[in-house]
Amino acid sequence: MNEYNIVIASVGGQGGLTLSRIIGQAALLKGYHVRIGETLGMSQRGGIVQSYVRIGDTVESPIVGEGEANAILGLEPVEALRAAKRYANDDTLIIVNTEPIHTITTIAGREKYPPLLDILDELRTISRNMIALNATEYAKNKGLPYSTNVVVLAVFASKTSIIEPEYYIEGIKTFVRRLTKENIELFNNVLRNVNKIITMFSQ
Amino acid sequence: MSLAERVLAEPGKRVLLMGNEAIARGVIESNVKVASGYPGTPSSEIIMTLAPLSKKVGMYAEWATNEKVAFEIALGAAMSGIRSLATMKAPGYNVASDSIVSAAYTGVNKGLVIVIADDPGPHTTQTEQDNRWAAKLAKLPMIEPSNVQEALDYVKKAYVLSERLQLPIIYRTTTRVNHTVSDVVVGEFVNEEQEVFVEYNPERYIRASMSWNRRRHEWLLEQLSKAEKYASELDLNRIEGKGEDCILTSGVSYTYVKENLKRLQIDASIIKLELTYPWPEKFLLDNITKCRRILVVEELDPYLEEHLRQTAQRHRLELEIWGKNEAGIPLVGELNPTIVYNAFLKFFNLNSTIKNNSQKSRANKVRLPQRPPPMCPGCPHRGSYMGLLKAIQKSGYRKREVPIMGDIGCYALSLEPPLEAIWTEHAMGASIGLALGIKIAGYDKPVVATIGDSTFFHAGMPALVEAVNKNVDLLVMILDNISIAMTGHQSTPEFTITESGRKVKPVKIEDVVRGMGVEYVRIVDPFNLEEVVEAVKDALNKPGVKVIIARRECALQAWRRGISYKPPVIDRSKCTDCMACVRATGCPAIIDAGGKPLVIEEQCYGCNLCAQVCPFDAFILRDNPLLKVDGHE
Ligand code: SF4
Ligand code: SF4
Numbered sequence: 001m002n003e004y005n006i007v008i009a010s011v012g013g014q015g016g017l018t019l020s021r022i023i024g025q026a027a028l029l030k031g032y033h034v035r036i037g038e039t040l041g042m043s044q045r046g047g048i049v050q051s052y053v054r055i056g057d058t059v060e061s062p063i064v065g066e067g068e069a070n071a072i073l074g075l076e077p078v079e080a081l082r083a084a085k086r087y088a089n090d091d092t093l094i095i096v097n098t099e100p101i102h103t104i105t106t107i108a109g110r111e112k113y114p115p116l117l118d119i120l121d122e123l124r125t126i127s128r129n130m131i132a133l134n135a136t137e138y139a140k141n142k143g144l145p146y147s148t149n150v151v152v153l154a155v156f157a158s159k160t161s162i163i164e165p166e167y168y169i170e171g172i173k174t175f176v177r178r179l180t181k182e183n184i185e186l187f188n189n190v191l192r193n194v195n196k197i198i199t200m201f202s203q
Numbered sequence: 204m205s206l207a208e209r210v211l212a213e214p215g216k217r218v219l220l221m222g223n224e225a226i227a228r229g230v231i232e233s234n235v236k237v238a239s240g241y242p243g244t245p246s247s248e249i250i251m252t253l254a255p256l257s258k259k260v261g262m263y264a265e266w267a268t269n270e271k272v273a274f275e276i277a278l279g280a281a282m283s284g285i286r287s288l289a290t291m292k293a294p295g296y297n298v299a300s301d302s303i304v305s306a307a308y309t310g311v312n313k314g315l316v317i318v319i320a321d322d323p324g325p326h327t328t329q330t331e332q333d334n335r336w337a338a339k340l341a342k343l344p345m346i347e348p349s350n351v352q353e354a355l356d357y358v359k360k361a362y363v364l365s366e367r368l369q370l371p372i373i374y375r376t377t378t379r380v381n382h383t384v385s386d387v388v389v390g391e392f393v394n395e396e397q398e399v400f401v402e403y404n405p406e407r408y409i410r411a412s413m414s415w416n417r418r419r420h421e422w423l424l425e426q427l428s429k430a431e432k433y434a435s436e437l438d439l440n441r442i443e444g445k446g447e448d449c450i451l452t453s454g455v456s457y458t459y460v461k462e463n464l465k466r467l468q469i470d471a472s473i474i475k476l477e478l479t480y481p482w483p484e485k486f487l488l489d490n491i492t493k494c495r496r497i498l499v500v501e502e503l504d505p506y507l508e509e510h511l512r513q514t515a516q517r518h519r520l521e522l523e524i525w526g527k528n529e530a531g532i533p534l535v536g537e538l539n540p541t542i543v544y545n546a547f548l549k550f551f552n553l554n555s556t557i558k559n560n561s562q563k564s565r566a567n568k569v570r571l572p573q574r575p576p577p578m579c580p581g582c583p584h585r586g587s588y589m590g591l592l593k594a595i596q597k598s599g600y601r602k603r604e605v606p607i608m609g610d611i612g613c614y615a616l617s618l619e620p621p622l623e624a625i626w627t628e629h630a631m632g633a634s635i636g637l638a639l640g641i642k643i644a645g646y647d648k649p650v651v652a653t654i655g656d657s658t659f660f661h662a663g664m665p666a667l668v669e670a671v672n673k674n675v676d677l678l679v680m681i682l683d684n685i686s687i688a689m690t691g692h693q694s695t696p697e698f699t700i701t702e703s704g705r706k707v708k709p710v711k712i713e714d715v716v717r718g719m720g721v722e723y724v725r726i727v728d729p730f731n732l733e734e735v736v737e738a739v740k741d742a743l744n745k746p747g748v749k750v751i752i753a754r755r756e757c758a759l760q761a762w763r764r765g766i767s768y769k770p771p772v773i774d775r776s777k778c779t780d781c782m783a784c785v786r787a788t789g790c791p792a793i794i795d796a797g798g799k800p801l802v803i804e805e806q807c808y809g810c811n812l813c814a815q816v817c818p819f820d821a822f823i824l825r826d827n828p829l830l831k832v833d834g835h836e
Contacts, residue, residue: 011574021219021384028219028386035350036384040326045759046791047576058465060350061458062383065540082571103574104789108620109782111572122569145805174204174219 001032003056004162005064009083010075011101013045015149019073020051022153022171027055029167037062046104050083055162071160073152075135076101077119084126092127095155096120097148098202099136131155133201142186150176150183154190155198165191210252211259214391222351222381223248226318226374229358231260232392233314235288237280238264239273241661242690243292244327245381246320250290251691254702265701266693269631269661270295274302274317278371281315282408284400286362290318293328296337298631298662304341305410306371308419310426313397314362315371317343320381323502323537329611329630331535333503338373338480342423344430345373345480346439349457351385357477359393360437367433368426375479377502379455379537427481434478440486443473448551449494451507453479456500459543466544469551482510488518496523498530498550502538525550575619580792581758581767581808583684583729584614588624589787589812590727590735590753591651591680597736598649598743605649605743606641608634610663612655613689613757614682621789625653632662635670635679642675649678649743656683656712657695664715670748671720678742678749681712682729684757692760716750723749730755730828732815758808768809769826770802777821784813784822 006023010016017038024034038051052064069087074080074096084094098116106113123130135151144150150172157165169184176183190197209218210228220228226249230238238257240250253264267273270291277289291299296319303317319337322328338345346361348354354376361372402408406415434440444464452460453476464471474490474497476483491497499508508526515522527534530546548555578585588607595605609615609625610633617624627637634652641650654663659681670677687693694701696710716724723742727734735753742749761767770792778800785795792806793813802813814822 012576024219024384024386028217032386034219034384034386037379038382045577045579046574048574060461061455061540062379062385063459063539065544068540078571078574081569102791102794103572104577104619104621104791105575106572107785107791107794108789109786109795110620112570113572114569118569177205 001056001162003054003059004070005068006053006071006073007064007069007083007087008051008053008073008075009079010049011079012040012047012049014049014075015146016049016051016075018175019075019149019153020053021175022168023053023163024055025171025174026163026167027053029170030163032056033059035059035062048079048082071095071156073156075148075152077116078103078114081119081123084123088126090127091129093159094123094127094130095152095159096123096130096132097135097152098132099134099148131159131198133198135201138190138197138201139186142189144179144182144186147183147186150186151190154187155194158191158194206252207256210256212389214389217386217388219384220351220355220387221248221384222354222376224252225351225355225385225387226358226376227252228389229355230288231256231262232390233286233359233362234393234395234397235286235362236262236397237277237285237287238262238290239267239276239288240290241267241270241273241295242687242693243295243320244690245322245378246290246292246295246318247690247693248381249318251693251702255704257703264703265705268696270299271302274299277315277317278302278306278309278311281311281313281371282309282402284313285397286314288316288318291320293319293321293332293334294330294630295319296334300337300341303343303371307342307423308410308416309408310369311365311371312369312402314365316358316361316365316374317371318374318376321375321377321503323377326378329628331503333506334373334375335479335506336504338375341373342427343371343373343480344368344427344478345375346477347375347454347479348380348477349454349475350380351383352387354380355387356390357439359390360439363437364430364433368430370423370426373480375454377455377537430481431478431483431485434483435486439477440483441475441477442490443475444471446470446472447493447495448472449474449491449497450500451476451497451511452500453477453507454502456502456538456543459538459540460500462540463544463547467547467551467553469547476507479507482514484514487511487514491520491522494522496525496550498525498546499527500532500538500543500546503534505534576616577619577789577791578613578616579759580790580806581762581810582613583753583755583758584617584682585622585788585790586729586732586735586755586810586812587653587680587682587753588614588617588622589816590729590732591653591739592622592624593732594736594739594743598740600648605651606638606646608638608650608652610634610652610654610658612658612682612687613684614653614655619789621786631658632666635663635666635677638677639666639670639673639675642677643673649676651678651680653680653682656681656685656697657687659712660696664719667716667721667748668719674747676746678739678751681716681750681752683712683752683754685754686757686760688757688760692757712752716752721748721750723747724752725750726752726754728755728829729753730810730812732812758810762808768811768828770804770807770809771811771814771822771824773800773802774821774823777819779819779821781818784817787816788813
């Protein structure tokens with residue numbers, strides 16, 4: 001494989017960076033080269049976090065070029081759209097978690113958090129290849145409220161064939177240091193029932 | 204596989220490492236015995252990786268009070284025959300430069316590498332200073348790796364070069380090298396004897412004789428003249444590809460060059476510089492003869508470009524040079540593949556083949572809200588600034604009548620709504636100095652300086668001495684969150700144990716401040732709004748220097764140690780949906796959910812600050828954090 005570019009869009013504290021490393025480790029085990037770049041805001045929690053995961057036989061730079069993403073994994077709807085506008089093209093696979101996280105400007109009432117349906121509509125305009133589900137709610141239901149990232153990973157794993165699931169599980173073992181077993185179970189669960197879960201948690 | 208296992212992996216193994224972790228590995232491979240630094244993005248993870256491993260690998264790896272002290276520790280060790288390391292962020296160089304510049308005259312007896320991590324972008328730094336000029340100013344050889352593998356491998360080369368030249372080496376990186384995670388193959392550990400010896404050699408170590416200084420300067424130039432030759436023996440600087448069209452580059456820009464050449468399927472010669480000071484003119488002249496045109500691809504200042512133009516002029520080269528202007532490569536911000544792609548279109552005279560981003564124009568219905576970085580739920584700084592602002596108002600001043608000087612750390616996030624508290628964030632420790640200036644200039648209303656615990660130790664102390672000595676009316680709030688939170692919760696001098704597990708003697712801020720002669724010193728709990736307000740009100744108009752220490756552990760740090768409190772609940776029968784709690788705190792854990800306040804339980808730390816601002820007493824408290832004292836570890 002020449003190169004595959006993933007942009008992970010998240011809010012600090014959601015586990016976006018961990019997700020990038022899980023994929024990176026999986027890609028490494030599969031035998032690809034890996035470059036992960038990240039753009040962090042100044043705060044540890046609650047700021048915009050974008051990571052780029054680039055894998056393939058010949059990758060050099062840690063940044064994805066504009067319109068060059070093969071996939072966008074959005075752990076938060078507004079951030080998914082922000083990333084999609086810059087990095088998506090017509091064929092980009094977009095997976096978006098529909099659970100919103102307000103910003104301090106929307107909390108303070110200075111700006112409006114846009115209606116979820118509008119965000120999803122717009123993502124669909126950008127790419128037909130769009131999957132939306134409330135991954136946070138699903139993870140919560142399974143007793144793992146901080147595992148939105150693992151649910152999104154599992155959806156991604158089931159919709160693409162660049163890396164086999166067992167490598168992702170190795171990645172989880174390396175980078176998810178707490179509740180590792182439970183997260184692997186969660187990953188497998190989503191993998192087995194992916195279409196059902198997407199339909200059930202579509203909002 | 205833990206970080207430790209990856210960093211210490213067997214030679215030849217391929218592992219996933221972040222640039223800074225890779226540098227740490229290179230430092231361990233090089234058998235460095237003393238490593239010191241001051242936390243600062245994007246450099247922090249080097250010492251953070253080394254410290255917990257230090258016992259195991261037999262190294263001293265600790266944080267110092269500031270970059271100058273860190274560098275002096277490393278220099279002292281290297282003068283005495285021990286391989287050493289100093290790390291710092293870009294402006295850290297400014298702090299350490301007094302010692303670094305003199306170190307070029309002194310030299311070292313064993314390898315010394317100074318990692319200076321610049322931040323084009325900037326992502327997290329007050330300026331985009333290009334520290335390649337720092338190497339030129341200090342006259343110290345500089346090596347620039349382009350990617351994570353080189354960041355690891357070139358550490359070893361840097362130590363060899365340092366020892367051959369007897370000079371400290373500046374290892375200049377940028378965020379995209381420090382913070383990129385990549386697959387890397389780790390190398391062999393060198394294992395050679397190092398013995399401490401302290402040399403008595405006045406001409407070398409005493410800078411008080413001007414004739415000695417001149418002689419050492421001559422010695423330095425002599426050493427520098429050998430740098431290029433030694434570097435080439437270490438395989439630094441290289442040329443790739445072919446053709447009369449050439450590209451001169453260094454650092455991470457090289458990766459953008461490489462990828463775009465491949466994407467556009469163009470043949471060109473890449474001249475990749477790795478020793479970028481002293482200017483490798485011989486290497487350049489040897490390799491540039493076949494070039495008809497040359498494009499310089501570099502971030503920030505036209506450092507390579509200016510040197511290239513000088514070389515071309517000195518040697519009357521017939522060369523068409525494309526620099527920043529000609530290629531449209533910006534002086535501001537970091538480069539990326541797209542910028543370099545566009546520069547290539549110009550230089551190679553091509554038409555755009557990039558995918559047409561037509562969806563961009565299709566997708567513009569939704570207005571995306573901004574997401575400025577907020578203070579975390581339970582952040583003690585929230586209480587400090589809420590109390591400070593409230594006290595200013597209660598003392599009869601308008602908000603913009605009492606300037607609040609900010610400083611560098613998480614508390615600078617108080618610039619965002621709803622607090623919008625600080626008026627400045629300038630340089631480490633500058634809050635106190637700037638406040639002094641404002642008072643001395645004659646401003647007749649109170650001025651407040653707010654400064655973090657570590658920032659106070661780093662560079663706030665001299666300014667506070669000045670304030671006491673000159674008897675300036677000033678309120679200084681030291682926001683002690685019991686760690687260097689912003690850069691990843693490093694230890695401060697108040698700790699009793701360091702990251703490497705060593706027991707140390709804590710230095711308490713209150714003792715320091717009293718020792719400086721401050722008579723008015725109070726310690727408050729930022730979760731206790733009333734206490735903060737009362738203290739500030741009391742201190743604001745008193746003459747002389749007043750210090751209030753607002754002490755409470757960083758919530759994120761406490762959380763990781765398993766400490767948090769039960770979230771308060773809102774009694775719906777009392778709540779009027781006025782949203783005072785949501786608006787006053789700006790806490791991400793309490794939101795306006797369709798016109799009603801909602802505490803998001805799994806995010807709430809339980810600081811109870813929102814409850815303390817409710818005018819209707821509608822909160823039912825379920826825990827009292829004020830009863831518990833979080834301590835220094
Ligand atoms: S401040 Fe009190 S009354 Fe106002 S919305 Fe919040 S809980 Fe309700
Ligand atoms: S108690 Fe209130 S202010 Fe404190 S963390 Fe919870 S929601 Fe935020």
